[in-house]
Amino acid sequence: MYVHDTWAGRDLPVLDATVGLLEQSYMVTVSDIAAKTGLDMAAVARALDALDPVYVDFRKTTTGGDPTFWYVHKVTPEARRAVGQWPTAEALASRLTDQLTAAAHRETDAERQGLLTYAARLIGDTLRDATVRAAAEVLSPAFGGVPQPELGTPLPEPDTAAQDLAPLPDPATFPSSVTGGGGTGQPGPDAVWSSGVDSRPGLVASHGDAPRGI
Numbered sequence: 001m002y003v004h005d006t007w008a009g010r011d012l013p014v015l016d017a018t019v020g021l022l023e024q025s026y027m028v029t030v031s032d033i034a035a036k037t038g039l040d041m042a043a044v045a046r047a048l049d050a051l052d053p054v055y056v057d058f059r060k061t062t063t064g065g066d067p068t069f070w071y072v073h074k075v076t077p078e079a080r081r082a083v084g085q086w087p088t089a090e091a092l093a094s095r096l097t098d099q100l101t102a103a104a105h106r107e108t109d110a111e112r113q114g115l116l117t118y119a120a121r122l123i124g125d126t127l128r129d130a131t132v133r134a135a136a137e138v139l140s141p142a143f144g145g146v147p148q149p150e151l152g153t154p155l156p157e158p159d160t161a162a163q164d165l166a167p168l169p170d171p172a173t174f175p176s177s178v179t180g181g182g183g184t185g186q187p188g189p190d191a192v193w194s195s196g197v198d199s200r201p202g203l204v205a206s207h208g209d210a211p212r213g214i
Helices: 007-022 030-037 041-051 077-082 089-106 110-126 128-139
Strands: 056-059 071-075
Touching: 007 030, 007 041, 007 071, 007 077, 030 041, 041 056, 089 110, 089 128, 110 128
Parallel strands: none
Antiparallel strands: 056 071
16 A cells, blocks of 8 residues: 655645744644645644644544644644754754855865865765764753753842841840840840730730720
């Protein structure tokens, strides 16, 4: 049985449209993607079924089989790399080769032109495997090998204003008239705080015009 290639003609265009539409909305429907690609909704639904879950998070609502409002909630990092939104090591190596080749064609100095052509040949052919490995190291930070865009927004710097606050006084330095405890820093039994309320248990005394109990 012959299996048709659906990647170039169906799946990749659907994936590319999905990634692009999700830049403008938190979700995209099958009908949105069909309008963007020119494919019929049945073909789009089949493509999304094939792309889920490696590339897309495809969700089907209860519509009796009508795919109009089935939708993609999000795409994966693999999807962003597949459509070129995020770089891959292979793509970076190829772009370096292309740029060096183009620079060689523009160069008028024969010696420099030869060096640029040689460098393009090394990166694109002789040392391509080593170049791809080096590009992968550049694209992935040391912690976990996670590509940088997946890490989200960096944590904010700590607020240094709090570090400039004056320290609280040591309670041991409080006078005995405040603590009632002989300058030990602990309130004694006869301590009366600045609020005017006697802190001794069982008493609710007040000063000035505070209301008295009847």
